[in-house]
Amino acid sequence: MSDQFPRESGVAAAAPAVAELAAGLAERAEQERRVDPGVLRAVVDAGFARHFVPAAHGGTESTYGELARAVPVLGARCPATAWSAAIVASLSRMAAYLPEAGRKEVWREGPDTVVVGSVSPVGRARAASGGWRVSGTWPYVSVVDHSDWALLLALVATGEGRPEPRLFALPRSAYRIEHTWSDIGMRATGSNTLIVDDVLVPDELSFAAKDLLTGLAPQGSAGCHRVPLPAVNGLFFTLPMLGAAEGALAHWTEYAAPKLRSASHVPGPGPGRGFYEETLARCSGEIDAARLLLERVAATADRDPGPTPLETVRGQRDCALAADLLTGVVDRLFRASGTSGHRVDSPLQRLWRDVHSASGHVVLQFAPAAAAYASQVAEAG
DSSP: OOTTSOGGGHHHHHHHHHHHHHHHHHHHHHHHTSOOHHHHHHHHHTTTTTTTSOGGGTOOOOOHHHHHHHHHHHHTTOHHHHHHHHHHHHHHHHHTTSOHHHHHHHTTTOTTOOEEEEEEEEEEEEEETTEEEEEEEEEEETTGGGOSEEEEEEEEOOSSSSOEEEEEEEEGGGOEEEOOOOOSSSGGGOOEEEEEEEEEEEGGGEEEHHHHHHTOOOTTOOGGGSSOHHHHTTHHHHHHHHHHHHHHHHHHHHHHHHHHHOSSOOSSSSOOHHHHHHHHHHHHHHHHHHHHHHHHHHHHHHSSSOOOHHHHHHHHHHHHHHHHHHHHHHHHHHHTTTGGGGSTTOHHHHHHHHHHHHHTSGGGOHHHHHHHHHHHHHHHO
């Protein structure tokens, strides 16, 4: 472990140093389409992988609130690094739902194991002696090139109608990777395709997806594990966007500072001082609004007892709404930056691309979140 990123100080305290390192390597990581190995090591050393790992396995069982303070710090300098940090924290939290023997196996080498994965139901599994035979192709698995384990959702035929979704944990030796990631944004997340070809997964490395969806964690689990996935899933994808918007505002403000300081409009083409004042005020205000929404999601998840059914769907709604706000902010800043912000060497254009890539995630689409919220409100009323 590097002394530069002490685990005992928590991810929020370590984040600025990781962000500085990531910013210096962001351009190269974009070209290579994966997080720099040294940056990923710093993310792990800072405590993101162990953030939600059970204490019994050496983890910190920490809070959503601390993660909400740390991830945007990374996102302001390199959204792809922030995304990667959030992903390894999220998947380790999910792995805590495994039976005790499975948890011991995943964290046999310690709590800094890098777990990646997908909860898209694109795999297939069938019961076998001692476990399950799993096959499938899962696209868009972020950080997979640096992974130690993968947690994957597959459907099990039950013979009684709808198949049962289950999650399966597989070690790195059990899957292969195809480099298929070609998105215009979040390039450095290395969200490539993971392939499993008829692998036997023992019973202790599997659990029912409904447990994760409802927050039915193993007996004795910490509060951070007893939160239904829908209540917090969007948080892991919007926090990098929050940081990206904050970084975009900082870059744009530096560009606009001379115009904001001028006493009056200088004759010639282009907008007047009022345009820059309104852009600054509106964008900073909408970033603050998105931050408050996400902080409430995190605070609700950290509360004991955890989210109610209405608060769970409200969390989905708030994350999707925050994603819309932040995308609008970065669009406005990008347009208001003039051609200087559109140069290929400008961090602003990278932040703009990364935010748009992140906003396309299925979890952040507002219509499904709105439908779930409205249904719960109607049921509660």
